[in-house]
Amino acid sequence: MEIIIGRNQQTRQLNVVKDGAERVYGQPNSVPTDVSRHHISLQPTGAGKWIVKNLNELNVTFVNGIAIESKSVSESDKIELGNSHYLFNWDALQEPKVETxxxxxxxxxxxxxxxxxxxxxxxxxxxxxxxxxxxxxxxxxxxxxxxxxxxxxxxxxxxxxxxxxxxxxxxxxxxxxxxxxxxxxxxxxxxxxxxxxxxxxxxxxxxxxxxxxxxxxxxxxxxxxx
Structure with missing residues (x-):
């Protein structure tokens, strides 16, 4: 399974593509423009570990303040997107609650x-x-x-x-x-x-x-x- 993380062009929210389904996370206009539409991918490797990877050589991604191209991470690590250091929230991977x-x-x-x-x-x-x-x-x-x-x-x-x-x-x-x-x-x-x-x-x-x-x-x- 590969999860694509980026910026939604219409609403400038965090865009999450998981299993072919696309949804947004966060407030409108909250994601800076230096975060691309397909900025990083996250692949689970088991035991709470993930592989985070840049999807474009022009993308900038930081893990715990250090620029990376690909790295094994866990949910305790801090991932930031773009030179503006937009902080990725791991809650974005959670399925939204269905409100009735x-x-x-x-x-x-x-x-x-x-x-x-x-x-x-x-x-x-x-x-x-x-x-x-x-x-x-x-x-x-x-x-x-x-x-x-x-x-x-x-x-x-x-x-x-x-x-x-x-x-x-x-x-x-x-x-x-x-x-x-x-x-x-x-x-x-x-x-x-x-x-x-x-x-x-x-x-x-x-x-x-x-x-x-x-x-x-x-x-x-x-x-x-x-």
Whole structure:
């Protein structure tokens, strides 16, 4: 096994290539430019020993302050890369811990959003129904007046009921804040529908079902525990 150590060109972090898999270590912009992309290789020889080797004759590598081309080392030795003496951290060889985060609380966020949406829509339908009731009573009154003029009083009663219901319908519509409630419900959902780790909006997941099918946050890459 050979591990290649160098500088990541995009992020200027320490680049580690192990078993064909590439990953970065440390903070962005932490590795100086005199560390090359493929600066050294590390090969384990057993019993905690490694062979460190320059991969380019222009590379500069120090072990315990002495410039080397190839040398047997252990993890107690200090390896520095480049003339800037960038200190290699042996922790870079450790496999990164897989971080997980519980996304089950997001189900409550989704359920609450959906239930509020249903309740508001049902109230809108109810108000729409009240708008049609006065028309029915008015038509019935007109029908009675046309078919049986002798009971015109009943026709006028139905017309009066229609008028009262019309006024009640106008009152219900004047008190209807459903449009604002829908907007507030959406805003509350957008505020809470975020990754629990990085707080990035999860607008790419349009439902809890789609979110549950994902293994990790597409932004911070934290694994989801479901």
């Amino acid at each position: 985060i519980d996304i089950r609380p997001l189900k409550a966020v989704w359920d609450n959003y959906q239930q509020n949406e249903i309740n508001i829509r049902d109230r809108q339908k109810s108000n729409g129904l009240w708008a049609s009731v006065p028309l029915g009573f008015s038509m019935l009154g007109g029908l009675i007046a046309g078919v049986a003029p002798e009971i015109r009083g009943i026709a006028l009663l139905f017309t009066g009921i229609a008028f009262v219901l019309f006024l009640y319908g106008l009152y219900r519509r004047s008190q209807d804040n459903s449009t604002l409630e829908l907007k507030a419900n959406q805003e509350e959902f957008d505020m809470k529908w975020v990754c629990p780790k990085c707080k990035h909006p999860l607008t790419c997941f349009r439902s809890i079902t789609i979110l549950s099918q994902s293994d990790a946050c597409p932004f911070c890459k934290t694994k989801y525990k479901k």
